[in-house]
Amino acid sequence: MSIMAPVSLPKLCVLLLITIATCMEATQFQLQNLKETNIVFYMHDWETGLNATAVPLVGIKRPSVLEYGTVAVIDDKLTVAYDRNSTEIGRARGIYVNSALDGSELHFLLSLVFTNKEFNGSTLEIQGSNRFFQKFREVSVVSGTGKFRLARGFAILETVFLDLPNLNAILRWNTTVFHF
Ligand SMILES: *[C@@H]1O[C@H](CO)[C@@H](O)[C@H](O)[C@H]1NC(C)=O
Ligand SMILES: *[C@@H]1O[C@H](CO)[C@@H](O)[C@H](O)[C@H]1NC(C)=O
Ligand SMILES: *[C@@H]1O[C@H](CO)[C@@H](O)[C@H](O)[C@H]1NC(C)=O
Ligand SMILES: *[C@@H]1O[C@H](CO)[C@@H](O)[C@H](O)[C@H]1NC(C)=O
Numbered sequence: 001m002s003i004m005a006p007v008s009l010p011k012l013c014v015l016l017l018i019t020i021a022t023c024m025e026a027t028q029f030q031l032q033n034l035k036e037t038n039i040v041f042y043m044h045d046w047e048t049g050l051n052a053t054a055v056p057l058v059g060i061k062r063p064s065v066l067e068y069g070t071v072a073v074i075d076d077k078l079t080v081a082y083d084r085n086s087t088e089i090g091r092a093r094g095i096y097v098n099s100a101l102d103g104s105e106l107h108f109l110l111s112l113v114f115t116n117k118e119f120n121g122s123t124l125e126i127q128g129s130n131r132f133f134q135k136f137r138e139v140s141v142v143s144g145t146g147k148f149r150l151a152r153g154f155a156i157l158e159t160v161f162l163d164l165p166n167l168n169a170i171l172r173w174n175t176t177v178f179h180f
Contacts, residue, residue: 008039034178037148039119043092044077048166053077065106065167070098078112082160084171089116096130106130108139111142112175122146124177129159141177153177 026117047054047065053075076092077084094110110126123146128139142169144151153176161170 003025007030021033024029034180037177037179038041038178039173041080041175042077042082042086042160043171043173044079045169045171046076047072048168050156054167056125065096065098068098068101076111078114080116082172087116090114090119092126094126099129100131102131104131119147122148124153124175126155132159135159141175144177144179145180146176147180148156149176151179153179157175 009097038094041046045054045134046052047056053083054065055074056063056065056068056070056072056173058071059067061067063070063072065072067117074092078090079086081087081140091115092110094108096106096108096110099105099107102178106129107132108126108128112124112126114120114122123144124141125143126139127142129137130139131137135158138154139157141151141155155173158172158174160171160172161168163169
């Protein structure tokens with residue numbers, strides 16, 4: 001028994017056209033109903049000193065976030081302002097993996113877990129390549145929960161503080177998401 005019945009070319013074209021038309025309609029419909037939210041916050045990626053929250057676990061030669069093959073687990077504070085003591089709005093929890101042979105990129109796999117009033121309990125799921133030597137780079141928002149259900153979007157990252165010897169950094173996140 002064949003799984004696909006043979007379809008003639010004209011029939012196939014008609015089918016395709018109907019499918020494309022349906023897709024376009026759905027996209028327009030969905031975009032009209034999505035909310036756009038923009039949030040700017042600061043992530044404190046501290047590997048050394050008081051309250052370090054970024055911990056390199058394993059590496060190929062040795063665990064170092066600047067070297068290919070290192071996996072780190074983080075529970076970084078997210079704040080409203082550059083100051084580490086400013087109001088906390090959530091945490092960035094998950095892992096990043098240095099996945100560039102030349103050490104220049106951290107693959108982010110994170111949940112942004114919000115605790116501030118407006119988005120308390122909601123999360124955004126982040127995945128993407130943080131090419132940290134570039135002034136600005138983007139990572140994807142691939143989904144979300146709570147107020148951010150079915151979120152899609154992107155975040156522009158900028159390193160606004162870097163203490164390379166201690167591997168402490170502050171990243172500014174300019175995050176744009178479309179969600180229900
Ligand atoms: C470190 O954490 C403690 C307890 O959570 C807090 O009181 C202190 O302010 C923190 N210090 C810094 C530099 O964030
Ligand atoms: C944050 O507060 C702690 C005390 O809780 C203090 O030691 C530290 O210097 C403060 N950091 C900044 C950047 O103000
Ligand atoms: C966030 O939600 C938790 C659990 O529901 C609650 O305990 C907490 O007070 C809330 N925080 C804010 C800032 O609303
Ligand atoms: C955030 O990025 C958007 C582009 O996506 C830009 O238009 C906006 O000015 C930026 N906002 C801040 C506060 O940097």
